[in-house]
Amino acid sequence: MNDEHKDWLAYMDAQSRDKQMLFMNGIARKLNRPRVTEPPSHPFRGAPDFWQTFQWTEQERIEKFTDNFRSAGGHVLRLADMAEVRQFITDKSAEMSVKYVIRQNEPELDALNLESALPEVKILVWNSNSEQHWKACAAEADFGVVVADYAAAYTGSITVLSSKDKGRTVSLLPTVLIAILPVERIKTRLGEILADFDDAGGAHLPAGIHFISGPSRSADIENDLTIGVHGPGVVYALIVG
Amino acid sequence: MSGTDISASSTVKERADLALNNEFLRQAVRFTTERLRSGKMTAAEQHGNWEEWRERGRQIRLHTIAHLDYYLNLFADNARANGVHVHFADTAQEAVNISLQIAERKKAHTVVKSKSMVTEELHLNHALESIGVEAVETDLGEYIIQLAGETPSHIIIPAIHKNRYQIAELLSVEAGETLPADTAILAGFVRRKLRQKFLEADIGMTGCNFAVAETGSMVLFENEGNARMVTTVPKTQITLMGMERIVPTWADLEVMATLLPRSATGQKLTVYMSGITGPRREEDADGPEEMHIIIVDNGRSLQLGDPEFQELLNCIRCGACLNACPVYRHIGGHAYGGTYSGPIGAVLTPALNKNVAEWDDIANASSLCGACYEACPVKIPLHEMLIYLRRRKVENGHGSKLESLGMKGFAAVMAKSGRFNGMLKLGKWGQKLVVRDGGIKVKLGPLKGWNSYRIAPSLPKKSFRDGWRTLEEEIRHGLKDMDPAVKSRMEAAIKKRAEGASHSHER
Amino acid sequence: MRVSLFITCMSDAIYPRVGEAMVRLLARYGVQLDFPKVQTCCGQPAFNSGYWEEARTTAKTILEAFDGSDFVISPSGSCVGMIHHYPKLFEHDPVLHSKAIELQKKTYEFSQFLVHVLGVTDVGAAFPHRVTYHPSCHGSRLLGIKDEPMELMRNVKGMEFVPLPFAEDCCGFGGTFAVKMADISGAMVSEKSDHVKETEAEVLVGLDMACLMNIAGNLRYRNEPVRVMHLAELLYEGVKQA
Numbered sequence: 001m002n003d004e005h006k007d008w009l010a011y012m013d014a015q016s017r018d019k020q021m022l023f024m025n026g027i028a029r030k031l032n033r034p035r036v037t038e039p040p041s042h043p044f045r046g047a048p049d050f051w052q053t054f055q056w057t058e059q060e061r062i063e064k065f066t067d068n069f070r071s072a073g074g075h076v077l078r079l080a081d082m083a084e085v086r087q088f089i090t091d092k093s094a095e096m097s098v099k100y101v102i103r104q105n106e107p108e109l110d111a112l113n114l115e116s117a118l119p120e121v122k123i124l125v126w127n128s129n130s131e132q133h134w135k136a137c138a139a140e141a142d143f144g145v146v147v148a149d150y151a152a153a154y155t156g157s158i159t160v161l162s163s164k165d166k167g168r169t170v171s172l173l174p175t176v177l178i179a180i181l182p183v184e185r186i187k188t189r190l191g192e193i194l195a196d197f198d199d200a201g202g203a204h205l206p207a208g209i210h211f212i213s214g215p216s217r218s219a220d221i222e223n224d225l226t227i228g229v230h231g232p233g234v235v236y237a238l239i240v241g
Numbered sequence: 242m243s244g245t246d247i248s249a250s251s252t253v254k255e256r257a258d259l260a261l262n263n264e265f266l267r268q269a270v271r272f273t274t275e276r277l278r279s280g281k282m283t284a285a286e287q288h289g290n291w292e293e294w295r296e297r298g299r300q301i302r303l304h305t306i307a308h309l310d311y312y313l314n315l316f317a318d319n320a321r322a323n324g325v326h327v328h329f330a331d332t333a334q335e336a337v338n339i340s341l342q343i344a345e346r347k348k349a350h351t352v353v354k355s356k357s358m359v360t361e362e363l364h365l366n367h368a369l370e371s372i373g374v375e376a377v378e379t380d381l382g383e384y385i386i387q388l389a390g391e392t393p394s395h396i397i398i399p400a401i402h403k404n405r406y407q408i409a410e411l412l413s414v415e416a417g418e419t420l421p422a423d424t425a426i427l428a429g430f431v432r433r434k435l436r437q438k439f440l441e442a443d444i445g446m447t448g449c450n451f452a453v454a455e456t457g458s459m460v461l462f463e464n465e466g467n468a469r470m471v472t473t474v475p476k477t478q479i480t481l482m483g484m485e486r487i488v489p490t491w492a493d494l495e496v497m498a499t500l501l502p503r504s505a506t507g508q509k510l511t512v513y514m515s516g517i518t519g520p521r522r523e524e525d526a527d528g529p530e531e532m533h534i535i536i537v538d539n540g541r542s543l544q545l546g547d548p549e550f551q552e553l554l555n556c557i558r559c560g561a562c563l564n565a566c567p568v569y570r571h572i573g574g575h576a577y578g579g580t581y582s583g584p585i586g587a588v589l590t591p592a593l594n595k596n597v598a599e600w601d602d603i604a605n606a607s608s609l610c611g612a613c614y615e616a617c618p619v620k621i622p623l624h625e626m627l628i629y630l631r632r633r634k635v636e637n638g639h640g641s642k643l644e645s646l647g648m649k650g651f652a653a654v655m656a657k658s659g660r661f662n663g664m665l666k667l668g669k670w671g672q673k674l675v676v677r678d679g680g681i682k683v684k685l686g687p688l689k690g691w692n693s694y695r696i697a698p699s700l701p702k703k704s705f706r707d708g709w710r711t712l713e714e715e716i717r718h719g720l721k722d723m724d725p726a727v728k729s730r731m732e733a734a735i736k737k738r739a740e741g742a743s744h745s746h747e748r
Numbered sequence: 749m750r751v752s753l754f755i756t757c758m759s760d761a762i763y764p765r766v767g768e769a770m771v772r773l774l775a776r777y778g779v780q781l782d783f784p785k786v787q788t789c790c791g792q793p794a795f796n797s798g799y800w801e802e803a804r805t806t807a808k809t810i811l812e813a814f815d816g817s818d819f820v821i822s823p824s825g826s827c828v829g830m831i832h833h834y835p836k837l838f839e840h841d842p843v844l845h846s847k848a849i850e851l852q853k854k855t856y857e858f859s860q861f862l863v864h865v866l867g868v869t870d871v872g873a874a875f876p877h878r879v880t881y882h883p884s885c886h887g888s889r890l891l892g893i894k895d896e897p898m899e900l901m902r903n904v905k906g907m908e909f910v911p912l913p914f915a916e917d918c919c920g921f922g923g924t925f926a927v928k929m930a931d932i933s934g935a936m937v938s939e940k941s942d943h944v945k946e947t948e949a950e951v952l953v954g955l956d957m958a959c960l961m962n963i964a965g966n967l968r969y970r971n972e973p974v975r976v977m978h979l980a981e982l983l984y985e986g987v988k989q990a
Contacts, residue, residue: 008346009326009531019329020317023484023538027310030545036311044300046492047499048293068509127526134526135474139440155498155510164524168473172466190498190510194491202319202456202518207528208473209458209516216466217512218428220382220398222405223273226428229381230435231466231513254929261931567918571935606929608922608936609796610885631798640798644924648794652802655757655788658809665761680968690930694937695965698762705755705764709783712768716775723778727866731749734865735818738853 047191056188061153062239065186068156072214073227074235082112085180085238089145090117092178092236102126102138102174103145105165109180114145126167135169144174144232150193151186151237155213158237159193162208171212177232179212183241253603256576266402270394270573273401274564280507281561281616288503298500299620301493302555305485309545309554312454312487313536319457320534323519328535336537337368340446340479343533344374347477349443353435355461355468356380357448358396358558359481359537362580362593365446376446377438379467381431388415394574394582396560397505402573435467445471445529449482450558451497452534455490458518459534462501462511472517478529480517484536485554491516497557500618504559540593549629550592555619556585562613562623568606577603584613584623591630604630662706669700752814753781754822754855756957757789763957766823769984770858774821776987777866781821787813790830793923795837804837811847819865820855823978824956825887828857832890857887858980859896859955870903873986880912880949882919882940882963884956897955897979904986910947914939921962937966944974951975953982 028035046052056064066076079085089112093101102124103109114123124137138144146166150159158179162168171177187193190211197205216231227233260266285291305312317327330336340363344352352374354360366376366387378387382399386392388411393399400408409422416430447468451460459480461468472478488494502508521528544550563569563583574582579590587603604627613623634640654660675683680696688697751774759766771781787810791803810831814820822828834848862868881901887893901909920926920936940963944952952967952974954960964976977985 005346012328013321013326016326016328020314020327023329023331023536024310024314027313027484027542027545030542031307031310032546036308037314038311040304040308040311042304042489044297044304045490047495048290048297050290050293072508072512136440138527139436152510157510157514162525162528164522164526167525167527168469169527172469172473189495191492191495194495197453197456197458197491197516200456202323202458205456205458205516205518207517207519207521207525209518210469211510211514213508213510213512213514215512216464218381218465219506220380220385220400221408221424221427222269223276223398224405224424226381226424229428229432229465229467230379230439230470254931257929257932261935267935567920567936568929568932571932571939605925606932608885608918608920608925608933610918610922611889612885612916612918615889628796628798631796632800633798635798635800644797645799648797648799648802651789651794652799652805655791655806656809658786658788661757661788668761680965687927690927690933691965692969693930694934694969695962696968697965698961700761701764703764705760705767706783706785708764708768709785712771713783716771716780720775720780721778727777727779728749730867731751731819731865735749735854743853 051189052191054189056153058183058186061186061188062183065151065153065156065239068153069214069237072156073217074156074214074237076237076239078239082108082240085240086112086114086117088238089114089143089178093118093121093143096142096176098142100124100141101143101145102141102170104147104167104170106147108147109145126170127164134167135173138167138169138173141174143176143178144170144172145178146171146180148179148181148185148237151181152188152190152193152211153186154189157190157211157213160210160212161206163206168208168210171210172231174232176234176236177212178236178238181237181239183239186239253576253578253606256578257572257606260572260576265404266573267571269402269404271570273398274570277398277506277560278564281504281564284503284507284509288499294496294499295618295620298496298618299555301488301496302557302619303552305487305489306545306551306554309485309487312489313484316452316454316457316487317536319455320519321457323457324532325457325519326531326533328533330535331538333363333537333539336363336481336535336539337365339535340365340481341368341372343477343479344369344444345372347443349374349477351375351377351438351442352444352446353377353379353438353442353471353475354383354446355448355463355471356383356399357446357481358580359448359483360446361393362539363481363537365481377435377442379435379438379471380463381428381465384431384435385411388412392575392580395563396558396581396583396585398560402575439470439474442475444477444479445475446479446481447471449480449486449534450501451488451494452482452486453491453494453516454487456518458516460494461515461517462498462513464512466513469513469515472515472529473527476530478520478532480532480534482534482536484538484541501557501559504561504616504618540595543595544592550626552621553589553592553626555621556589557619559618561616561618565612565616567610567612568608572606577606579603588623588626588630604634658706662704665700665704669702672699749819750817751779751781751819751821752817753783754787754810754814754820754827755783756822756824756827758957758961759823762961763978766957766978766980769978769980770821770823773871773980773984773987777868779866784813784817790827792827792830795830795833797924800837807834807837808844811844811851814851815847818854819861820851821858821861822855823858823980824958825857825884825891825893826956826958828855829886829890831855857891857893857955859900860891860893863896863899869899871900871983871987872990873983874905874990875982875986876906877950878908878910878948879951879953879982880910880944880947881915882912882952882954882959883915884954884959885918887955888916893955900979900983901953904983905990910949913943913946919959919963921959923958926962937962941966941970941972945972949974951977951982953977953979955979
C-alpha cells in the first residue's frame with residue numbers, strides 16, 4: 001500500500017471518529033435520553049431458556065446431522081478412521097478423473113499422505129509458500145479438502161474457520177468440497193458453536209467464519225432449485241470416529 | 242411488459258392496474274410466494290415453539306434498537322480494532338460519495354456485488370457507472386434483473402416476476418448465442434461468466450444481514466456462495482449496512498439465524514452463513530486486504546423515538562410479509578414503486594422518506610388483513626403502522642378532498658342514531674330505482690368499483706332497530722330462566738375481568 | 749346482569765336476520781340481550797382511513813351505548829377488533845380512555861361469548877348441508893378466534909364440513925380499500941370465490957358480515973348458487989331443524 005493511500009485512510013478514519021460521536025449523539029437525542037455508554041442489562045440474551053439446555057446424544061447428533069445435510073443436497077459418509085478417509089478420496093479421485101486437489105495445511109491432512117496415494121494428481125497445500133497466487137490455485141482445483149472445526153446437527157451445518165493455514169477459498173472455489181468432520185466436533189445446536197465466538201472476543205476471531213449447509217444452490221429462476229451456482233456443487237461430509 | 246414500465250407510472254393504483262393486467266406476472270408471483278409461504282409454515286411447525294422464538298426475536302430487536310447508540314458505537318469501535326475502516330453516512334448521497342471515493346482511490350475498474358437491499362436503496366450501481374466503474378450483481382436473481390435494467394420486485398427473490406423464457410432471452414444476449422430455457426444450463430452459464438468477474442474484480446461490495454456489536458463482525462446469509470466470493474476474492478471489500486442491523490452478541494445471532502432462513506425460504510439455515518471479522522490477517526493467503534464498512538442512516542433514525550414507527554427498525558428483511566400478503570400476491574413488487582415492496586415496503590418507503598405526500602398513497606394498497614403481522618418473525622405490527630401512516634397523511638392535510646368530505650358526512654350521520662336511522666329510511670326509498678331481485682347491479686358513483694366485481698345487497702324492509710321492539714317482546718315472553726351453571730360462569734367472567742384480565746390474545 | 753347486543757351498523761342496516769338469530773339463540777340459554785339504541789357505527793371506516801377525529805365522533809356512541817353493560821356481544825370480529833383500538837383512539841382523553849379499556853374487556857365476538865363465557869360448544873343443531881368456512885382476518889388474526897367456530901361447527905349434526913383452500917387469505921374487503929383499490933380488491937375476492945367454488949359447498953359460513961357481503965356479492969355476480977350465512981344464522985336454523 002502506498003503512503004498516499006495510507007494517509008488518505010488515516011484522514012478518513014479521523015473524520016469517521018468525529019462523525020461517530022455526532023452520529024451516536026443524534027441517536028440518543030432522537031431516543032429522548034442521554035447517551036448510553038455503559039453496557040445495558042440485556043435480559044433476553046440469546047435463545048429462549050428451554051433451548052439452551054436442549055441436547056442430543058452423540059448417536060442422535062450423527063443421525064440428525066446426516067439427515068439434515070443430506071436433505072440439503074449434501075453427501076454424508078460415516079468412516080472409521082483417517083485410513084478410510086484416504087481410501088475414499090483416492091477412490092473418488094479415480095471415479096471423477098481428478099487432476100488437481102487443494103487442501104488445507106493441517107497435520108491431520110499431512111498424515112493422509114495423499115501425494116503417495118494419488119501420484120497422478122497435482123496436490124497443493126494451502127499457503128505453503130508465499131510465491132503462489134493461492135486464490136487462482138483454489139479456483140482451478142477439482143477437490144478442496146478441509147477439516148471442519150465444528151458442525152451443528154440441528155441445522156446440518158459444518159463450520160470452517162480461516163487462518164494462515166486454512167484458506168477461505170479452499171471450501172469455496174473447487175468443484176467438489178470434501179470436509180472431514182471428527183465426530184466429537186458435532187454439536188447439537190448452532191448456539192453451542194456461536195458461544196465460543198462470544199467467549200473468544202473480536203481480537204481472537206479469525207477473519208472468516210463460514211457455516212456451510214450443503215452444496216451451493218439457487219432458486220432464483222422460477223423457484224426451480226439449481227445446485228452449484230457459485231460455490232461447490234458437490235459437498236461431502238466425512239464423519240470420522 | 243417490464244417492471245420499469247410499472248415503476249414509471251405515477252400512482253400505486255395505476256401501477257397495480259398494470260400488474261393486474263399482466264396475467265403472467267401474477268401467476269409467477271403467486272406460484273413462488275405460495276411455495277415460500279408453505280415452506281415457512283412447515284419449517285416453523287417442525288422447529289416448534291415458534292411463538293416463543295418470535296417473541297424472543299422481537300425482544301432482542303427491541304432491546305438493541307432502544308440502546309442503539311451503545312451497541313452501534315461498540316460495533317464501530319470493535320470493527321475498527323479489527324482493522325476495518327468504518328464510515329458513517331447520514332444520507333444516501335454521503336454513502337454514495339464515500340463508496341465512490343474508495344473506488345476512485347483503488348482505481349477500480351470492476352466491482353462485484355452480492356445482494357444488498359441497502360445498495361438498491363442508494364442506487365449505487367448507477368453512481369458507480371457514472372464514474373466509469375462496472376458494477377456487476379452476482380446473485381443469480383439480481384444479475385438477471387440487472388441485465389433487464391429493472392429493480393428487484395421481492396426482497397429475497399428479486400426476479401420473482403420473470404419466467405425462464407424471459408431469463409433465457411436476457412442471458413442469450415449476454416452469451417452471444419441462444420441458450421435453452423433450462424434452469425441448469427442458464428445457471429451454468431452465469432456461473433462461468435461470473436467466475437471470471439469475481440477473479441478480475443477490484444472491489445467486492447456487500448450488504449450486511451447482521452453486525453455483532455461485541456466482536457465487530459458482520460454476518461451474511463446466502464445460498465449461492467456469491468457473497469463468500471465477494472468477501473474473499475477481491476482485494477478490497479466495501480460493506481454497506483443500515484445502522485439498525487446490529488445484534489449485541491453471537492448468542493443473539495442464534496435467534497436471528499433461527500428466524501431469518503425459516504421465515505424467508507423455510508430453510509433450517511441458508512447454505513452459507515459467514516461471519517467476517519476484519520480484513521485478512523497479515524499471514525492469511527486470502528480474504529480482502531482492505532475492508533470498509535459504511536454505516537447508513539438515510540431516514541432510519543427518523544423512526545427512533547417515534548412510538549408508532551420505531552419497531553420498523555426491528556425488520557430483519559426476510560420477505561415473509563411479502564409472501565403472506567394477498568395484495569402483493571396480485572400486484573407484485575414493482576407496483577409499490579420503491580426499493581422495498583410488499584407490506585414492509587408500504588410502510589418503510591414512506592417512513593424513510595419522512596412520510597412525504599408523494600409516497601403516502603402506497604399505504605392505501607392494503608386491506609389491513611394483518612397477514613403481514615402474523616408472518617413477521619419479529620412481530621412488527623405493519624397493519625397498524627399502515628393506519629398510522631394514513632392518519633398522518635390526513636393530519637398533515639394531504640387527504641383527498643372528496644374522501645375528507647365523505648368522512649365528515651359519515652361522522653355527522655353516525656354521531657346520532659336518529660340521523661343514522663333517517664339515512665336508512667332515505668336509502669330504502671332511494672334504492673327502489675335500482676334494486677332488481679334484491680340486489681343492485683348499477684355501476685354508478687361510489688358503487689362503480691364495487692359493482693364491477695359484485696352485486697351489492699339491497700336494504701331489507703326493516704332494519705334491526707326497526708324490528709327490535711317486536712323481537713324483544715317475543716323473546717321476553719318465552720324466556721326461560723338462566724341455567725345456574727351459565728350464570729355462575731358469567732359471574733366468574735366479570736370477576737376475572739375486575740382483576741384485570743383481558744380475554745382475547747390480541748396484540 | 750346486563751348483556752347487550754352491539755349489532756354493528758352493517759347488520760343493523762343490511763343483515764338484521766343475523767342479529768335476530770343471535771338474540772333467539774342466546775335466549776335459549778336464558779340470556780336476554782338488550783339493544784341500546786344510541787349505538788351506530790364503531791368508527792372503523794374512518795379510523796382505518798386515517799380520519800381519527802371522525803372515528804372518535806362515532807365511537808363515542810358505542811362508549812355511551814354500552815356504559816352500563818356487563819357484557820357486550822357482537823356478530824363481527826372486525827368491529828370488536830375496532831373496540832380494541834379505542835384505548836389508542838382515546839389515549840389523550842383520560843375519562844374516555846378508561847371507559848375504552850373497560851369496554852374492550854367486556855366485549856366479545858359472538859362465538860367467543862358462546863364458547864368461552866357460556867361454555868357452550870354444542871348448541872344442539874342439525875344442518876344437513878355441505879358447508880365451508882371463511883375465517884375473517886380481524887377475528888382470527890387480531891382476536892385469535894380460530895378454534896371457537898370450528899368447535900361449534902363440529903358439533904352440528906349432519907353437517908358436512910369442507911375446508912376452504914387458502915382459507916386464511918383475505919377476501920379483499922378491507923372497508924374503503926374495496927372502493928379505493930377496486931381492482932386489487934376485485935382480484936382478491938374473485939380468487940376467494942374460486943376457492944369457495946372448488947369446495948363444491950352449498951353454504952359459505954363466516955363470522956363477519958362485511959367479508960361475507962363481499963364474497964356473496966361476487967358469487968352472485970358470477971351466478972354461483974352458494975348460500976352465504978353468518979354462523980349465528982346457521983346455528984339458529986340448525987336448532988330449529990333439530
